[in-house]
Amino acid sequence: MKFKYEVECERNDSQAKYIVLKGLDEPCRQLVIPDLIEVPESIVNGEVSTEEVRGNDVGAAISLPVKIIGNHAFSSRKDLEEVIIPSSIHTILGFAFHNCGRLRRIQLTDSVSEYLDGSTRQCESLEEIDVTFEHENYYVVRRILEDNDRRLRFRLHLPGGEAVLVFPGFNYDFVENTMARTIQFAIEGTGYAYRECVKADNINFREYDSFFTKVSADDSVTAEMIAVSRLQFPYELAEDAKTQYRDWLYENAKKNLTRAIRSLGTKGNSISDTNSELSGLVTDQVSYYIKEKLIPEGDTSAIIAEAAELDRTELVSMLMEYQSGSEKRDNFLELDI
Known part of the structure; x- marks a missing residue:
């Protein structure tokens, strides 16, 4: 990749040098930032600039660590x-990835100790942040959350296991108080x-799990994402919180799965890459409810009818098998009695 960069010196050691990334000169869907860049000795020694040697024979090179993503580097x-x-x-400096409209996922580590405002702001497609923890430093998680009011899903690789946390979006609402002549929010x-x-x-x-009653009343889509994520990755999940999540999914299975199936539309529609991905997500969602026995017997027929109406035969087959298994279990119970 043709990165634009500058060579900087450490504050306390002018001989120790590192790279500040300034951008990229070519199209790129998946940006993999290197930890080292080969830099011509003439640049390291300050004899020429990066522009002067680009595309030319640079001779001997030195590997320098990439430590900073510069201001507006990939905005x-x-x-x-x-x-x-x-x-x-x-360090990730201000507005490093600002306004990258198609950016959906960022993978990084907790080595980031400085993250300036706006680095991921107005990234309207951003959905998932994957963080690997080596130093138990949660700073970058906190700062990305402060930088975004949209819903975000964090996959956290922690020393004691893996956690997936969904953070709902929120809005600031400004209201004029005419009596006090002030603007309140x-x-x-x-x-x-x-x-x-x-x-x-x-x-x-524990505090994270305590907010579920509120979010489930306000936003059932996000509530479902939170409940499933916490149950699948039960990092520090207390037994009462586990019961709360399972009970809510069971009570809302019909509504949640009907909504998911309807989001697919008819199977006769042309299937783009996005629709294909969505279809896979819905199939996984239904599979999870089936595996965990979270669909009440009285709701299964209605969900099957919804899938059949939209010609989703693969879902119909899965649900009918689940229903058949439930009926067999009931018959066994009757025989035992």
Whole structure:
């Protein structure tokens, strides 16, 4: 990849040098930032600039660590969909990935100790942040959450296991108080409260789980994502919270699965890559409810009818097999009695 960069010196050691990334000169869907870049000795020694040697025979080179992603380095790109950031990066400067409209996923480590405002702001497709923890430093999780009011899903690779946490979105609502002649603001949605569970040095999982009653009343789609994620990856999940999540999924199985199936539309429609991905997600969703026996027997027929009406034969088959298994279990119970 043709990266644009600058060579900088460490503050306390002018001989120790590193790379500040400034951008990329070519189209890219998956941006894999290297931890080292081969730099011509003439640049390292300050004899020429990066522009002067680009595309020419550079001679001997030195490997320098990539430590900083510069201001606006990859902002407003229309091609980026995924970014992978190595553990050598300790600083992400302001608006580094600002306004990357197709950016959906970022993978990084907790080595980031400085993250400036706007780095992932206005990334309207951003959905998932994957963080590997080596130093138990939750700073970058906190800062990305502060930078975004949209719903985000964090996959956290922690020393004691793996956690997946979904953080709801929220809105600021500004209201004029004419009597006091002031402008006041209120926060709509549970996203802000969920974000307060994350500090620079820890995540309060118990507090995170305590907000479920509120989010399930406000946003059933996000509530389902939270419940399934916590049950599939039960990192520090208390037994009462586990019961709460399972009970809610069981009670809302018909509504949740009907909504998911309807999101697919008719099978006769042309299937784009996105629709194909969505179809796989819905199939996985139905499989999870079936595997965990979270569909009440009285609701199964209605869900099957919905899938059949939209010509989703693979879902019909799965649900009918589940229904048949439920009936067999009931017959066994009757014989035991």
